[in-house]
Amino acid sequence: MGASPLPDRSVCAGTAGRLEVKRVEKLFGANRAVDGVSFTAEPGRITGLIGPNGAGKTTLFNAIAGDIPIDAGEVLLDGTRIDSFPSYKVFEKGLARTFQIPRPFARMTVLENVMLAPSGQHGERFWNTWLRPGLVARQEKEIFERARAIIEFCGLSPVERQLAGAISGGQQKLVELARVLMADPRIILLDEPGAGVNPALLDTIVDRIVELNRRGLTFLIIEHNMDFVMSLCDAVVVMATGKVIARGTPDSVTAAPQVIEAYLGGAVE
Numbered sequence: 001m002g003a004s005p006l007p008d009r010s011v012c013a014g015t016a017g018r019l020e021v022k023r024v025e026k027l028f029g030a031n032r033a034v035d036g037v038s039f040t041a042e043p044g045r046i047t048g049l050i051g052p053n054g055a056g057k058t059t060l061f062n063a064i065a066g067d068i069p070i071d072a073g074e075v076l077l078d079g080t081r082i083d084s085f086p087s088y089k090v091f092e093k094g095l096a097r098t099f100q101i102p103r104p105f106a107r108m109t110v111l112e113n114v115m116l117a118p119s120g121q122h123g124e125r126f127w128n129t130w131l132r133p134g135l136v137a138r139q140e141k142e143i144f145e146r147a148r149a150i151i152e153f154c155g156l157s158p159v160e161r162q163l164a165g166a167i168s169g170g171q172q173k174l175v176e177l178a179r180v181l182m183a184d185p186r187i188i189l190l191d192e193p194g195a196g197v198n199p200a201l202l203d204t205i206v207d208r209i210v211e212l213n214r215r216g217l218t219f220l221i222i223e224h225n226m227d228f229v230m231s232l233c234d235a236v237v238v239m240a241t242g243k244v245i246a247r248g249t250p251d252s253v254t255a256a257p258q259v260i261e262a263y264l265g266g267a268v269e
C-alpha cells in the first residue's frame, strides 16, 4: 500500500505532549500489577515500554488512559493531573491510546470507522439537525475531508470502502491509528502495534510513526518486537513484576544484567 510521504497540517498539528508517571500503583487483590512506577515520556520523543509477559505494561497503559482507576500516584499530561479523569476526558485532553487487539466497528467501512472517531460533533445533538442544518452539514464535510486525508496518510485509501472487519489485522492497526489521529492528540500510546503484522505492513506502520514523530507527536509504545523497539525508540523503560527495572537508550537497557535476567527468568518472547 502506498502511504503519502508527508503529513500536512490537516493530519497532525504537531504539538508534543509530555507525560509524567509518578509512583503509580495498581493492585488486583494482592497482586501489585503496577508497583510504584515512575518515568517521563519526553515531548517529541518515542519512548518504548518493554518487559516480559505479566510485567504490568498494559495495566499501566489502562491506568494512564483513564480506563481503570489507579490506587496511588499521579499521572500528568503537560503538567496537568489526569489520573482522576475518565478515559473520554483524558482523550479530550490530548492523550489517545490504541489497543493490543484492534477494536474497529467490523460491519462499518474503514472510512465510516475513521469518521466516527471525533467527539462533540454538532450532528450528534438531534435538535441541531433541525435548527442548524447548515452547521451540521459543514462539520460533516470537514470531518469527511479530514478522515480522507488521514486515511491517505495511513496508506488505507485502497481499502477505505471495505468493511473494517474484512481487512487484515495489520490494516486494522492502521485504522486504529487513523481513528486516534482524528482527535489531533499530543501523545499517542500504542499497545503492540507490530504484533501479528506482516513485514510489509510493519514497515508502513513504522514509517507513519516516524513521520508523525518528526512533526512533533510524542509516542509511548508497548512492543515485544525488539527490532521494532531498537529501530524506533529514543528511550526505553523496562518493567518486570510491576516495577521499572531499567531505563535509558535501547542499547543500554538491552545490555543491562537485570533486564537480561528478567527476560530469562520469566517468559522469553
Ligand SMILES: Nc1ncnc2c1ncn2[C@@H]1O[C@H](COP(=O)(O)OP(=O)(O)OP(=O)(O)O)[C@@H](O)[C@H]1O
Binding pocket: 028, 031, 033, 051, 052, 053, 054, 055, 056, 057, 058, 059, 060
Ligand atoms: N483485570 C485484571 N484482573 C486481575 N488481574 C489482572 C487484570 N489485568 C491484569 N492482571 C494481572 O496484572 C499483572 C500484569 O498484567 P499486564 O497484562 O498488565 O502485563 P503485561 O506486561 O501487559 O503483559 P503482556 O506483555 O503479556 O501483555 C498480571 O499478573 C496479570 O495477571
